Amino acid sequence: MEQEVLSVTGMTCASCAKAIERNLGKLDGIQRADVNLATEKLTVLYDESVTDRTKIIETVKKAGYGIVDTQSEIREVSIPVSGMTCAACAKAVERYIKKLPGIQDAGVNLASEKAKVIYDSGQVRISEIKEAIVKAGYRPLEIETGSQIDHERERREKEIKYLRTRFIAAVCFTIPLLYISMGHMLGLPLPIIIMPEMHPLNFGLIQLILVIPVIISGYRFYTVGFPKLIKREPNMDSLIAMGTGAAFLYGIYAIMQIINGHSEYAMDLYFETSGVIIALILLGKYLESVTKGRTSEAIKKLMGLAPKTATVIHDGKEIVIPLEEVEVGDVILVKPGEKIPVDGEVIEGRTSVDESMLTGESIPVEKNEGDSVIGASINKNGIIKFRATKVGKDTALAQIIRLVEDAQGSKAPIARMADVISGYFVPVVIAIAVIAGLAWYIFGETLIFSLTIFIAVLVIACPCALGLATPTAIMVGTGKGAEYGVLIKSGEALETAHQIKTIVFDKTGTITEGRPKVTDIVTTDAINEVELLQLSASAEKGSEHPLGEAIVNAAKDKNIEFINIESFEAIPGHGIEVMIQGKKLLLGNKKLMENRNIEITLQHESDRFAEEGKTPMFIAIDHKQAGIIAVADVIKPSSRKAIEKLHKMGIQVVMITGDNRRTADAIAKQVGIDRVLAEVLPRDKANEVKKLQEEGHKVAMVGDGINDAPALAQADIGIAIGSGTDVAMESADIVLMRSDLMDVPTAIELSKRTIRNIKQNLFWAFAYNTAGIPIAAGLLHLLGGPLLNPIIAAAAMSFSSVSVLTNALRLKRFKPLI
Numbered sequence: 001m002e003q004e005v006l007s008v009t010g011m012t013c014a015s016c017a018k019a020i021e022r023n024l025g026k027l028d029g030i031q032r033a034d035v036n037l038a039t040e041k042l043t044v045l046y047d048e049s050v051t052d053r054t055k056i057i058e059t060v061k062k063a064g065y066g067i068v069d070t071q072s073e074i075r076e077v078s079i080p081v082s083g084m085t086c087a088a089c090a091k092a093v094e095r096y097i098k099k100l101p102g103i104q105d106a107g108v109n110l111a112s113e114k115a116k117v118i119y120d121s122g123q124v125r126i127s128e129i130k131e132a133i134v135k136a137g138y139r140p141l142e143i144e145t146g147s148q149i150d151h152e153r154e155r156r157e158k159e160i161k162y163l164r165t166r167f168i169a170a171v172c173f174t175i176p177l178l179y180i181s182m183g184h185m186l187g188l189p190l191p192i193i194i195m196p197e198m199h200p201l202n203f204g205l206i207q208l209i210l211v212i213p214v215i216i217s218g219y220r221f222y223t224v225g226f227p228k229l230i231k232r233e234p235n236m237d238s239l240i241a242m243g244t245g246a247a248f249l250y251g252i253y254a255i256m257q258i259i260n261g262h263s264e265y266a267m268d269l270y271f272e273t274s275g276v277i278i279a280l281i282l283l284g285k286y287l288e289s290v291t292k293g294r295t296s297e298a299i300k301k302l303m304g305l306a307p308k309t310a311t312v313i314h315d316g317k318e319i320v321i322p323l324e325e326v327e328v329g330d331v332i333l334v335k336p337g338e339k340i341p342v343d344g345e346v347i348e349g350r351t352s353v354d355e356s357m358l359t360g361e362s363i364p365v366e367k368n369e370g371d372s373v374i375g376a377s378i379n380k381n382g383i384i385k386f387r388a389t390k391v392g393k394d395t396a397l398a399q400i401i402r403l404v405e406d407a408q409g410s411k412a413p414i415a416r417m418a419d420v421i422s423g424y425f426v427p428v429v430i431a432i433a434v435i436a437g438l439a440w441y442i443f444g445e446t447l448i449f450s451l452t453i454f455i456a457v458l459v460i461a462c463p464c465a466l467g468l469a470t471p472t473a474i475m476v477g478t479g480k481g482a483e484y485g486v487l488i489k490s491g492e493a494l495e496t497a498h499q500i501k502t503i504v505f506d507k508t509g510t511i512t513e514g515r516p517k518v519t520d521i522v523t524t525d526a527i528n529e530v531e532l533l534q535l536s537a538s539a540e541k542g543s544e545h546p547l548g549e550a551i552v553n554a555a556k557d558k559n560i561e562f563i564n565i566e567s568f569e570a571i572p573g574h575g576i577e578v579m580i581q582g583k584k585l586l587l588g589n590k591k592l593m594e595n596r597n598i599e600i601t602l603q604h605e606s607d608r609f610a611e612e613g614k615t616p617m618f619i620a621i622d623h624k625q626a627g628i629i630a631v632a633d634v635i636k637p638s639s640r641k642a643i644e645k646l647h648k649m650g651i652q653v654v655m656i657t658g659d660n661r662r663t664a665d666a667i668a669k670q671v672g673i674d675r676v677l678a679e680v681l682p683r684d685k686a687n688e689v690k691k692l693q694e695e696g697h698k699v700a701m702v703g704d705g706i707n708d709a710p711a712l713a714q715a716d717i718g719i720a721i722g723s724g725t726d727v728a729m730e731s732a733d734i735v736l737m738r739s740d741l742m743d744v745p746t747a748i749e750l751s752k753r754t755i756r757n758i759k760q761n762l763f764w765a766f767a768y769n770t771a772g773i774p775i776a777a778g779l780l781h782l783l784g785g786p787l788l789n790p791i792i793a794a795a796a797m798s799f800s801s802v803s804v805l806t807n808a809l810r811l812k813r814f815k816p817l818i
Contacts, residue, residue, distance in 0.1 A: 001031060002048045004056065005405075008040050009066035012224065012285075013236035014422030014467025016065070019228075022423070023063040027051055038471035041405075042067075064227060077126060079115045080141035081108065081133055089138065096136040100124050115140075126324055156289070163286040170217040170279040174272075177210040181272035200266035204255040207271040215248065218278035234426040236463050240281055242430070243458035243790065244274040250451055268448045277459055277794040284798025288464070291805035302401050302482065305376035310341035313385065330388045334379045342375040343390035351382030403487050403735070407478040412491035414758055415470035418765070425463050429773065433457035436777035452790060456776035460793035464801035465768060469761035472808035477754030484816045485737035486747045493733035497717050497751035499698045503646060503744065504677075504689060504711070506703035507657035507664065510721060511671060511741070512633040514704070516546050518554035519614055519634070522605045523627035530560065532627045536619055538563040539578040539585050543570065547617060550631045575617075586620040593618045593625070601625050613666030640671045642741035645817055647672070649748060652697070656680050656688055656711075685711035702744055719744060746816040757811055761804045768800045 011017060017035035020042060024033035029050025034043045044056055060067045084090055090108035093115055097106040102123025108115045117129055130140040180203070184190050196203040215222075218240075225241030228234050247270040254265040309320050313331040326332070326342050334340055340353065352364035355377040364380050367373060373386055375395045392398065437454035441447065474491045481488050488494050505511050521529045537555030540548035541562055555562070566579040574595065575588015586592060593600055598620045600606065605628055609616045614632040618625065643653050656677040657664050664678035677688050685703075689711050692699045701708070701715035709731040712718030720732035721739050736743040772793070781787045 001045055004044045004046070004053055006042045006044070006057070006060070006067050008035065008042050008060065010224065011035075011037060011040060011065060013037070013426075013463040014418070015233070015235040015426045015463050017467060018419065018423040019233040019235070020060055020063055020065060022233075023059050024056065027055060027059050030056075036471045037467040038475055039405075043406075063233070064224070064231065076116070076118050077129070079117065079126075079129065079133065081113055081115050081138050082141055083138040084108070084113060092136045093133055093138055096132040097129055100128060100132055103129075126322070127327075160286065160289050163282060163289055166217045167279065167282040167286050170214045170275070170282050173210045173213045173217075174275040174279040177207055177214070177275045178272050180210070181207055181269065196266040200258050200263040201255070203266050204251070204258050204269055204271075207269055208251065208255060211248065211251070211271040211275045214275040214278050215244070218244070218282060221278070221281070234430060236426070239426060239429060239458045239461055240277065242433075243455040244277050246451065246458075247271070247273040247277075247455055247790070270448075270451070273455060273790050276791045277455075280791070280794040280798045281459075284802055287798075287802045288468075288805060291802060291809065302397065302404065305339075306397055307339040307341050307376075311335075311338075324392075326388055326391050328388055328391055331385055332388060334384050334386070336379060336381050336383065338379050340373050340375055340377050340379060340386075342388045343395045344373055344375075344386040344388045346371050346373060346384050346386045349382055349384035351384050352380045354378040354380055400482065400487060400737075403489055404478055404482045407474070407488050407490055407494070412470055412474060412495040412758065414495055414755065414762070415491070418466045418469060418762060422463055422466050425461070425466065425769075429457065429461040432773060432777060440778060449787070452787060453776070453778050455790040456788050456793040457773060459790055460772045460776040460788070460797050462765070462769060462772075462797045462800045465761075465765035465804045468801055468804050468808075469765045470758050472805055473754055473757040473761060473811065476808050476811040477750060477757070477814075480811055480814050481747065481750050484743070484746065486743050486750065486816075487735040487737065488747070488750075489733050489735070493717060494751050494754055496698070497700070497734065497748055498755045500651060500700045500717060500748060502652045502654060502692055502697040503700045503702060504654045504656050504692065504715070505673075505741075506685075506701075506708050506711075507655055507659065507667060508633060509704040510702055511639045511655060511667065511673075512635050514633065516550040516615075516631045517634050518550055518629055519632045520609065520630035521627065522602055522630075524601060524625060526624065527621070527626050529627075530558075532619060533558070533629070534560050534563065535580060535583075535585055535621070535626075536587055536617075536629055538565060538580060539568075539576060539587055541565075542568050543576060547615060547631045548576075551617070551629060583621050584623070587617060590616070590618060593620060596620070596623070598623055598625055602628050610662060611666055613663045613670070615663075635667065635670060636739065636741060638740045638742045642744055643672050645742070645745040646748075647674075649745065651748070654692065656685055658682065683710075686714040689714045700744075702741075704739075719747065742817060749817055750814060753814055754811060757808060761807055764807070765800070765804060768796075772796060772800075 008020065011020075014037060017037045020035050021033045024030050024042075024044065029047040030044065031047065032043075032045040035041075036043075042060065046056065057067050081093055084093065093108045094106050097103060097115065097117060100119075102120035104118040104120065106115060106117045115129075115133065119129065133140040179188065180190065180194060184196065193199055194202045194206050221237045221240045222245070225235065225237030225239070229238045229242070251269045251271040251274070254269050257265040306323060308323055310323055310326045310330075311333045312319050312321055312326065313333055318333060323341055331347065332341060332344065334351075336351075346367050346369050348369065350366070350368045353367050353373060354364045355374055367384065372389075373384075374397070375390075376397045390396070393402070433454050436457055437450045440453050441450035470491075474494060477494060478488050488497075508514050518533075521533060523529055523532050533551070533555050537552050537560060540551045542565070543549075563580055566582075569577045571577060571588065571592060574592040575586065578585045578587070586596060586598070590600070590606070598618075600618070602625060606616045606618075609628070609630040612632075614630040617629045617631055619627050619629065646653055652675065653673050654675045654677060655664065655668050655673045657667075658680060659667075659678060661676075661678040664676045667673075668676045680688055685708065689699055689701055693714075693716070698716045700717040700719055701711045702719040702721065703709075703712055704721040708720075712720060712731040717734060718732040719734045719736060721736050734747050736747070776788050776793050778787060
């Protein structure tokens with residue numbers, strides 16, 4: 001199975017999205033097709049042996065929509081070329097570039113000495129274009145490129161500018177149109193030449209002249225709406241086109257009646273209805289476009305994090321090149337205050353790096369030789385050289401952007417009902433409008449009254465509010481999560497997270513640091529603490545055991561000098577035996593002491609350490625106990641606070657570990673955990689999660705290691721800690737970029753707030769349409785109330801979708817739990 005993500009243009013409402021899904025569903029080999037109206041993205045899962053990308057694109061285009069392939073982006077680059085002397089040179093460069101695959105267009109300007117190339121980034125690289133110029137016999141210089149974020153911003157700005165211009169043009173003609181048509185009713189003065197009582201034809205013609213530019217301003221409604229109607233896939237544009245078209249045609253009919261001597265038709269021309277509806281809908285679309293841009297700010301921020309250039313060391317020289325040109329293996333120089341361009345490994349220098357924009361961790365991280373650095377983080381104080389290990393779409397930043405884009409493009413199960421309704425919504429509205437209009441006419445109302453009903457029903461219906469209710473909230477919610485280092489991978493995960501009643505934490509590396517540390521040193525009267533640590537650390541220096549490593553690190557932290565040992569023997573399962581300074585030193589567990597018949601004089605301390613969840617390491621020198629060094633996997637500072645927050649949310653907290661019951665209970669007691677699953681083998685973790693699910697719980701699993709991956713996959717929601725492995729992250733539904741467990745309640749709270757927002761949006765969308773359509777059909781009038789004016793209906797329709805978007809934007813105020 002293959003998955004493609006494509007950008008769709010030309011959609012205006014939920015009916016458009018449904019039409020694309022329906023057309024693709026008829027294509028053989030399509031497993032799933034999801035269209036997100038808010039992001040204008042199509043996600044298709046298909047069998048590549050049955051169909052291909054070309055057929056999918058053709059099907060979408062046949063349905064009447066434009067498409068942009070987001071996996072192979074069309075880019076434009078301007079490459080300065082040195083060495084050209086005449087038109088033949090320019091032509092030669094053009095010819096060589098055009099031979100490359102994926103070149104859309106290439107033009108060389110001899111005067112500016114630049115080659116302007118439009119190319120498919122999925123098929124050809126800038127470096128290959130440069131090679132082609134070299135082969136032609138010329139030298140390419142430093143290039144100027146347009147980034148993806150710039151293209152996206154440019155496209156949005158063009159759309160906003162287009163709608164603003166159209167709206168202003170429409171308003172300029174609608175205001176005088178409204179004044180002329182309605183002003184005389186309010187006692188406002190009109191020139192005698194266009195007074196309806198004296199010159200009815202002039203009164204009608206001036207309105208016709210004013211409404212035509214307004215109709216032209218909203219031409220998209222007609223060029224999109226009527227073809228969709230003919231294809232039997234009507235959308236919101238079809239409703240507007242039919243409503244305003246009917247009003248305009250009636251106005252033409254009225255003018256013809258005036259010409260034939262029926263001057264009474266001058267009082268009901270309906271041109272102002274067409275004009276005001278179009279102006280109001282254009283205003284709504286403009287506000288919607290502006291607001292939509294704000295919902296995707298998280299992605300824009302992430303895309304804007306990466307620097308545009310990198311300083312590469314080539315043949316001993318510093319060369320500044322565009323980010324797109326950096327390749328794996330390049331050695332990159334980063335000075336203080338500069339952004340790190342790509343992911344890599346430090347090979348020279350030391351510094352501290354601010355990674356807060358990616359991880360949310362505010363404290364700069366120290367970096368030395370051998371440490372990894374993340375692209376888009378900021379170098380604070382030192383100069384470093386690092387070797388690029390991941391570039392382009394493989395960098396951590398690119399993967400985060402892809403995760404967020406995938407989440408924003410996905411659908412939450414809560415949206416299913418809205419999806420089903422939006423598929424039938426517009427045809428049903430058209431049917432209601434026709435039936436309501438005819439019914440009033442048949443039961444004795446005038447043609448004008450029936451036409452008012454028909455137009456009001458068409459323009460009040462708002463499929464946009466239905467289509468935007470869920471995706472906009474998901475976009476803002478997942479974007480806000482990314483801002484705080486909580487990456488939610490899908491709409492489904494976002495929805496399920498708010499239902500979680502039990503959270504299972506893996507102990508090692510999740511509740512605890514995952515790195516054992518020395519916590520206590522107890523000695524007999526024969527030796528002091530520093531001497532005991534010096535001898536023990538010197539003995540363990542050759543050992544690879546994690547507990548031994550903890551003792552060595554403790555000595556290093558205290559700047560204790562190591563002593564050379566004379567002999568070393570590892571005793572599997574027990575400890576080590578070492579000759580040091582002519583003394584025999586034994587270091588290990590209680591069994592080692594018992595096997596060597598060494599009397600344990602510090603039994604009380606040993607028991608206390610075990611009860612506290614620490615591992616006592618016994619040390620004997622020349623067959624006499626010298627002391628105990630206690631080693632423990634230290635609990636993370638945020639663990640207790642996070643578990644308290646989860647308890648306040650009414651969530652049961654379970655710890656799962658391979659440790660013995662005594663140690664596990666001791667740690668659970670320290671952090672306030674409700675339930676402990678101890679002595680669980682890695683392969684059995686998934687089964688334990690399954691057992692909890694069988695008890696009727698919605699279960700989340702939080703882990704960081706490879707052995708947690710099956711349990712993460714088994715849980716209703718898998719949460720991987722960012723310091724963990726790639727395998728764990730791949731299996732998870734939510735990824736926490738930091739190792740801070742406070743991000744777990746933050747993720748749950750974000751899910752709750754987002755789902756609450758979606759429910760509010762859906763309630764408003766359904767309530768608006770459920771109440772609005774009957775009122776427009778004349779329900780209030782039937783009960784003795786007023787008749788809804790189509791102009792009021794159009795205003796309500798325009799602002800219903802804007803209100804849904806504005807409500808979704810309230811999620812931008814979300815702050816992580818502290």
